[in-house]
Amino acid sequence: MEGNYNPAMWMLEVTRPGVGNDNGDMTDFITVCKESRHFEELGAGMTSEGVLRPLPSVPALAYDVKCAATKLARAMFLMRRFFLIYWRTASYNLTRFFISVVLGLLFGLTHYSIHTYKDVWYFVASTIVETPYVFVSALLFVTIIFPMVEFTGFVTFLTYWLYLSWHSLWHAYVGYIMSYVMPTVDVATIFGVLIISIFLLFSGFNPPCDSIPQGYKSIYDIDPMKYSLAILTAIGFGDCSTDRSGAGCNTLSGDPPTCFAIKHSELHKNVAFMVIFIILYRILVLLALRFINHMKR
Template structure:
């Protein structure tokens, strides 16, 4: 423990697993995460002086026996949270923790949810963009041949490629919703589920059409791949998650407003939490979730309609670019 304390004194965080420690070792830790069988958290927070915070929390649960004088808090904690005690009391400690102020006051849970949604969206969006590049560039040769033979115009080929993606994206968005929504543990509301699906559907469609637009402007697949990777990097950097909009330099904030990913994140988070007035402790200050999102990220629930319009406008914009430049540009080598 002396080594651990020396590391902590350098302002580093140490994470340890402990198994039935003595009182001295147990109370040497600042915070503890207690999980029951199955990995569900039943306590997460500071121990306090002489484990007072931990003891106060569990003794506040009706039916839990009080700790004896000079008794090891670690041993008592394991005894009162034993599955047999939980069954005897008829309670679910994991559910009680989620309903407690310890859980609801944490801004970290909001950051975790935002991070999960952000990573899910960026990863599957980037996959959609990059996967369409070789298909569009390879089919362009067929389009040139059929156009030269007078079978159909370039716009007919482009529109067919645009339209055929819609049912596939719809299915992909549905599967994404079924998997990610309960995994992130978002609100069980038809209104919020509908908004989540709409945001994801428009976003996946946007990434797909963005990739098609990039391919229509590139002479080769290699060039399209380089441009696509660059675009993914830029929309990732300026999406508003890694660097929130209020913290962006003035000479770069314009880029935040024109990229589609920033509106995706704004729509996903605002539709889920923009109308929640529950208070949390964020950066040492108590404020509502609505106020925190507005001050830290610049998200406003009143902008939800504008966000919905722009989320639909971006796919239309990129599909139009793809259709126009496929007809106008000819990269065929003779």
């Protein structure tokens, strides 16, 4: 046999006739193997005790159960075997994963679309759609009135516009509540005008805060317009810039803090109350959408 030649290939070539077999002699390798010293050593080793014949000192193996391993051990080995070799094909697994995702989205979106007018999403849509219109209309109003009443300052302009927009949003949300709670548009209009009139009456402007009877002070304290009026008045007439050129630098007779109970130091508190009222009225809108249905008979 040549060097670095495959022994298995060499055995096939010399023992089997076929294409490429150029071995001229007909050597009987079986006879050569049986007559060799290695065959005798192999036979002696196989017939020794402990190989093909049991050892006299070792008792025969006997099992009390059908299987030597427990059921749990066999199950664990089979699980390990399946997880190691049961892979199918990568394309098969990727295909069924992709189909599962597509079917999940298809059926999910089909049933999800049934809730197009679900109260939560109707509430979210009605909340968002009103915002740009209110902010743009408030911007137009402030842009015209701000220089005409001689208010100054870009920051003052922005804050005045922002809080006026929030006040207008609250008015819009009051209209939402009336339209959802009342059975008809006419009834909603009547009650909306009534509620806004009551809020305007007890806002602390006319009559002023110190003229409201003590028995009606509780209505004044929970009036959202009170806080809107206090914010806009404090921004316009209570904020004095460093160059003392704004309307807030003019000294009044003390009417805003005493007669109307409006103080610039309470601006942040009033803003917090305005935000709370806006959130509260949106929650009332959501509850009205959820529990009130005028179509029931």
